[in-house]
Amino acid sequence: MTRTARRFLAILLAVVTVAAGSALAQVELRMTWYDDGSESQVMRDLLDRFEAANPDVTVVMDVVPYSSGILQSLPLQLASGQGPDMARVTDLGGLSEFFIDLRPHVDDEAYWDVNFGPFLDWMRPAGSEAIPGFMTQLTVTGPYVNATLFEQAGIEVPGPDTTWPEWAQITRDVAEATGTPYAMAMDRTGHRLAGPAISMGAELFDEDGYPAIDDEGFRRMAELMVEWHADGTMIPDVWIGSAGSYVAGNEQFVNAQVVFYMSGSWQIGQFAQLIGDAFDWQAVSNPCGPAACTGMPGGAALVGIADTDHPEEVARVLDFLAQEEQLAEFYGRTLFIPGHLGLAESGVEFDAELQATRDALSTFAAEVPNLHPTAYQLQGYPFNRVVFDAIRDRLTQVFVGELSLDQAIERMQSDIDEQIAETQ
Amino acid sequence: MNGASRTKLNELPGKIAFGAVAAVMTVLGWAIEPIQRLIGVRRMAWVFLLPNLAIFGVFILFPMAMNFYYAFTGGTQLYPQNRPFVGTQNFEQIYTCTNYLEPSSCREDLFWRAVFNSGTFVAFHVVGLVFFALVTALVLNAKIRFRGFFRSVYFYPVLLSPVVVALVWKWILQRNGLLNGILDAFGREPILFLLNSEWAMFWVIVVTIWANMGFHTLILLAGLQSIPAELYEAAQIDGSGPVLSFRHITLPLLMPNVIVVLVLALIRAVQMFDLVYVLTGGGPGSATLLMVQYIYEVGFASQIQRFGLAASASVTLGVVLLIATLLQLRLSRGSESHLA
Numbered sequence: 192m193t194r195t196a197r198r199f200l201a202i203l204l205a206v207v208t209v210a211a212g213s214a215l216a217q218v219e220l221r222m223t224w225y226d227d228g229s230e231s232q233v234m235r236d237l238l239d240r241f242e243a244a245n246p247d248v249t250v251v252m253d254v255v256p257y258s259s260g261i262l263q264s265l266p267l268q269l270a271s272g273q274g275p276d277m278a279r280v281t282d283l284g285g286l287s288e289f290f291i292d293l294r295p296h297v298d299d300e301a302y303w304d305v306n307f308g309p310f311l312d313w314m315r316p317a318g319s320e321a322i323p324g325f326m327t328q329l330t331v332t333g334p335y336v337n338a339t340l341f342e343q344a345g346i347e348v349p350g351p352d353t354t355w356p357e358w359a360q361i362t363r364d365v366a367e368a369t370g371t372p373y374a375m376a377m378d379r380t381g382h383r384l385a386g387p388a389i390s391m392g393a394e395l396f397d398e399d400g401y402p403a404i405d406d407e408g409f410r411r412m413a414e415l416m417v418e419w420h421a422d423g424t425m426i427p428d429v430w431i432g433s434a435g436s437y438v439a440g441n442e443q444f445v446n447a448q449v450v451f452y453m454s455g456s457w458q459i460g461q462f463a464q465l466i467g468d469a470f471d472w473q474a475v476s477n478p479c480g481p482a483a484c485t486g487m488p489g490g491a492a493l494v495g496i497a498d499t500d501h502p503e504e505v506a507r508v509l510d511f512l513a514q515e516e517q518l519a520e521f522y523g524r525t526l527f528i529p530g531h532l533g534l535a536e537s538g539v540e541f542d543a544e545l546q547a548t549r550d551a552l553s554t555f556a557a558e559v560p561n562l563h564p565t566a567y568q569l570q571g572y573p574f575n576r577v578v579f580d581a582i583r584d585r586l587t588q589v590f591v592g593e594l595s596l597d598q599a600i601e602r603m604q605s606d607i608d609e610q611i612a613e614t615q
Numbered sequence: 616m617n618g619a620s621r622t623k624l625n626e627l628p629g630k631i632a633f634g635a636v637a638a639v640m641t642v643l644g645w646a647i648e649p650i651q652r653l654i655g656v657r658r659m660a661w662v663f664l665l666p667n668l669a670i671f672g673v674f675i676l677f678p679m680a681m682n683f684y685y686a687f688t689g690g691t692q693l694y695p696q697n698r699p700f701v702g703t704q705n706f707e708q709i710y711t712c713t714n715y716l717e718p719s720s721c722r723e724d725l726f727w728r729a730v731f732n733s734g735t736f737v738a739f740h741v742v743g744l745v746f747f748a749l750v751t752a753l754v755l756n757a758k759i760r761f762r763g764f765f766r767s768v769y770f771y772p773v774l775l776s777p778v779v780v781a782l783v784w785k786w787i788l789q790r791n792g793l794l795n796g797i798l799d800a801f802g803r804e805p806i807l808f809l810l811n812s813e814w815a816m817f818w819v820i821v822v823t824i825w826a827n828m829g830f831h832t833l834i835l836l837a838g839l840q841s842i843p844a845e846l847y848e849a850a851q852i853d854g855s856g857p858v859l860s861f862r863h864i865t866l867p868l869l870m871p872n873v874i875v876v877l878v879l880a881l882i883r884a885v886q887m888f889d890l891v892y893v894l895t896g897g898g899p900g901s902a903t904l905l906m907v908q909y910i911y912e913v914g915f916a917s918q919i920q921r922f923g924l925a926a927s928a929s930v931t932l933g934v935v936l937l938i939a940t941l942l943q944l945r946l947s948r949g950s951e952s953h954l955a
Contacts, residue, residue, distance in 0.1 A: 263916050270693040270920075285918055427810050428790060434898030435912050576918035591812055591900035593728075598719060605722075609708075610919040613691050 218504045220250045222493075223265060223278040225257040228460040230327075230525040234512075237521060241511045248504050250277075258437050262576075269496065276499040277508065279327055281491045283314040284573035290314060290323030291495035296506030297322065303513065306533045313571060314492050324494030325513045326530020327521070331558045332386050332455040332486035333477050335462070335551070336362075337371075339470035340450050344368035351476040351484070355387055355415060358478045359424050362450040369450075373426035375419060376440035377453035379433055381579030384586075386487045387453070388412040389565045390480035395578070396568060402578050402611075404603045408482060413586060413596055420590040430583075431590050437583075444472075455486070456555040460526040463548040474551035477558060485563035488570050490530055528555060574611055581606040679933070685926035691919055698923070705927035726928060728901045729909035732816070736905060737884040739820045744880045745873065748828050752835035753865075766836075770829035780826045781893035785809070788818055812902035815895050819903050823890055827883065831876045838872030839865070871947065878943035885936055906932050 222238075224231050231254045238250045253275065255261060261280060268274040269289040280286055294300055303311070303322045310329075315321045341348050344365040349358065362374035377383050389395065392408025419425040426449055429440040444452035445465045459474070466472055477486045493512065495505040511517065515533055522529045522539045526548060529535045543549050569575055585599040585606070594602065651659055681695065686705055688698035711722040718727035755766050772780060787793045788808040795805040808814045842865065850860045866873075888907035891897070897904035897912075906928065914925030 266918075266920070267693070267915060282918065427807065431810050431899045434896040434901060434904065435908070435916060436896060574918060580917060587898070588900045591898075591902065593900045593902075594719065602724070610917065610921065613689060613919055613921055 218248050218501050220248060220277065220499075220501060220504055220508060221275040222250055222252050222508075223260070223275040224252050224254050225261050225279060226254060227257075227457040228464060228525065230460070230521075230527070233521055233524045237512055237517050238508075240517075241508060244511075245507060248507065250508060262437070269498075272498050274496045274498060276501060276505050277324075277493060277495050279491055279493050281489065282576055283490075283492055284571065285576060287314055287316050287319075287323065287573070289497055290321065291497045291499065291502060291505060292319075292321035292323065293495055293506045293509060294320070294322045296503055297510050306515075306531050307513070308532070310490070310492070310530055313490075314494060324492050324509055325518075327491050327493050328457060328525070328527035329530045330456050330489040330491075330528065331555045331562070332383055332453070332489070333474060333555060333558055334358075334451055334453045335444060335458065335472055335474050336451050337444070337447055337449070337470055338473050340365050340369045340371055340447070342471070348473070348475065353478055355390070355412070355478045355480055358451065359415070359419060363424055365450045371447065371450055373443075373449045374424045375451045375453070376426045376429055376443050376449040378440055378455075379430045379436075379438040379583060379587075381582035382487055382489065382575075383453055383455070384412065384416070384582060385569055385579070386477060386485050386566060387480065389563050389569075390477065390483045390485050391415075392480060392482040393565075395565055396572075400568075400572075402572070402574075402604075402607050404578075404582070404607070405600050408480070410596070410600070412480070413589075413600070416586060417589050417596060427590075430587050434587065435584065455489070456528055456552075459548055459551045459555075462551075463526065463543065463545050468545075472547055472551075474554040476554065477561065483563040484561055485566050486558055486561075487566050488559075488562050492530075526552065528552070574607075574614070577607055577610045682926050682929050682933075685922050686930045687923070688926075689923045691921070693922070701923065705923045706930075708924060709927055709931070723924075725901055725904065726906075726909055729904045729906045732902070732904055733885065733887075733906045735816065736820060736823075736887065736903075737881065740823055740884045740887075741877065741880045743820060743824045744828060744831060744884075745877055747824060748831035748835055748876060749873070751828065751832045752839055753861075755832065755836055756839040769832055772826050773829040775826070777826065777890040778893050780822065781890045784818070784822045785894055809895055810899050812899055815899055815903050819891050819895060822894060823884075823887060826890060827880070831880060834876050834879075835869065835872050838869045842868045874943065874946045878939060878946070881939050882936060885932065885939065 222234075224234065231252060235252060238252070242249055255264070261278075262282070265274065265278060265280065266282070266286060269286060274289065293303070297303060300322070303325075307322075307325050310326045311322060314323045336348055338348060346361060346365050346368070349361055353361070359375065365371070366374040385393075385395070388409050391412040392406070393412065394406055394408065395402060395404065397403040416425070416430075420427060420431065426440065426443055428443065429438050432438070439454065440449070440452055441454065441458055441461065443449050444454075445462070447470060456474075462472060477484050493509065495502070495509055499505050512521075513531075515531065518529070518531050519534055519539055521527070522531075522534065522541075524542045526541055526543060529539050541549065541552060543552070569578070572578070581603040585594065585603045588594040588602075589596050589599045647659075647662070650662055654662075684695060685698070687700060687702060688695065689701035689704060690698050692698050709723050709726050712727065713720040715721070715727070718724045718731060721727045751769055755762060755769065759765070785792075789795075790805060790807060790810075792808075794808065798805060806814065808818055846864050846868075847860055850864060855863070886907055887905055888911065891903055891905055892908055892911075895903045897908050910925045910928045910932070913921050913928065
């Protein structure tokens with residue numbers, strides 16, 4: 192072997208050794224994520240910054256659809272121990288048994304307790320002191336209206352104390368005056384209907400804290416929904432046009448097919464982007480009923496998964512992302528209501544050019560004090576999705592004539608009872 | 616390069632391939648010969664079947680056995696060792712009805728709605744599919760212009776993913792879709808095709824026939840092409856018209872293919888899920904909810920996943936498919952003995 196060949200082989204060996212060594216030291220973490228708008232881009236920017244400061248860790252984001260990826264597949268992955276290292280979830284209580292406890296791995300536990308304290312209870316089993324993750328957003332449900340249509344119809348946008356039946360009548364008038372196909376739309380989920388039902392007097396729980404659907408308040412709201420679908424007030428494509436899954440009505444609102452859209456604060460960023468100045472839109476206060484004028488609280492959290500092989504690295508990533516500097520940027524760019532008490536107090540500088548966006552954020556922030564205690568109770572209930580899904584699917588059967596309202600309410604309760612009984 | 620060298624060069628790849636095969640066979644021989652000496656030539660068939668049997672066992676028989684076991688367990692845990700045995704409780708839940716013809720009277724009403732929907736779907740889908748596939752095969756077997764082009768066109772939907780087919784048809788059928796655009800152009804009111812229970816089931820049947828027809832047409836076309844032309848010529852000389860020829864020559868000789876198509880269509884229809892799930896989601900309400908979607912939703916889509924209930928519904932579906940398969944075997948044998 193010549194001297195040159197020996198040198199070449201030595202260099203090659205050194206390169207291979209270094210490459211293999213760095214490959215062995217490199218930890219790859221997977222994060223399952225979903226988008227309401229385009230917040231995965233903001234998260235990616237933050238992760239790039241983390242990776243630059245921590246070259247031994249890379250984070251791969253798997254952006255999945257909310258309904259099939261987060262609600263349906265993720266629970267199965269977690270139950271089978273095949274889940275990601277981190278995930279953005281909304282079923283905080285229901286999946287809490289699979290979340291990691293970051294407490295032994297973070298340097299400053301007090302920072303987490305002080306800034307995320309009340310929300311940590313939503314994502315850990317009762318009695319636990321675990322730190323599973325942090326809120327990527329707090330949400331409040333509430334309606335949006337197409338203000339341009341109101342202006343064209345020569346009708347004032349109603350004020351905060353307007354009731355649900357009054358809103359229905361006013362938006363019907365606007366739709367009729369402007370030739371808009373439908374007056375109202377509501378996301379196809381029991382979560383969105385729960386706020387209006389509580390406003391109408393629904394209690395939703397018995398004295399033992401067990402879900403109980405059948406009461407006057409719930410019936411009143413359910414009857415209104417049936418009536419609105421029958422008389423063409425509510426666009427049928429959202430609730431009737433689908434089955435067995437969550438469907439948003441944002442597409443219909445963005446395309447000016449409806450005057451009024453019951454959704455929530457997470458739509459602000461998307462509307463700012465998609466509607467732009469095509470028409471004037473605004474968020475309005477939740478309509479009232481005899482009992483309240485409430486929406487539903489909610490939110491999404493980025494949590495670590497207990498089955499991860501790299502708890503230290505997961506804790507490093509989440510601890511980095513949870514710091515005020517990162518979260519201020521995240522909330523500011525995504526236009527999400529902060530789930531960090533320090534930032535909520537000091538305020539976030541939202542990256543919003545449109546006045547409508549800033550106004551909508553203020554409107555939803557102002558809704559928080561109006562949220563009814565039952566709304567918080569339902570949001571904190573670990574099997575709330577069972578309640579929401581039963582309401583959604585059985586009520587749709589009433590809209591299409593498969594069940595009477597009495598039968599549907601009876602079925603809602605039996606669906607809930609049978610599913611919860613499985614967990615005992 | 617002279618001719619002899621070129622010939623040697625041309626033969627080289629063949630020689631390499633032959634050498635490789637010979638080497639593999641020699642190595643296999645080293646492993647197999649001792650086994651053959653040990654168990655005898657007659658039992659060697661089992662050795663050759665073993666790899667396939669192992670794959671079949673792991674991916675078909677084992678999951679079937681697990682599904683059967685899960686049907687008798689309860690709770691929400693995923694792994695079988697953590698699931699309590701509940702006997703026939705899941706089957707009782709499914710089969711408790713005061714009137715089996717009225718789904719609302721059943722404890723698990725959505726299962727029975729899915730059963731009735733599946734029955735309606737299977738009946739119309741299978742009859743429609745076989746009829747249109749037969750007509751199309753007859754037309755494509757005739758001497759028409761652009762026959763090759765039409766054969767490709769009718770087969771093309773089979774190559775598409777069911778999700779793509781469903782999305783394309785959704786764009787056609789939705790409120791602002793192509794079909795309503797055409798109705799609008801003629802001054803007609805739009806029809807909410809996917810929001811009305813009867814229309815939704817109608818379109819589910821039409822779209823699934825459209826998507827699957829090409830494959831079945833191909834089977835029937837192959838059957839038609841295997842019928843000797845002399846039979847038709849003899850019938851023509853005897854004064855038989857096209858209808859009589861079809862009835863007395865085509866149909867009897869095509870019957871084995873028709874039975875294959877019938878049974879394949881039946882099994883596929885009972886298992887239908889993906890296309891309908893994307894097209895209607897099982898709605899409106901539960902108007903197009905089929906059995907496999909019911910199983911999926913109970914087992915996987917709910918917050919509390921009832922694997923036991925889903926497994927018991929799967930066992931029921933499995934029994935239906937078993938009956939369909941036995942029917943196929945019986946019909947095939949009947950048809951073969953009739954032809955003999």
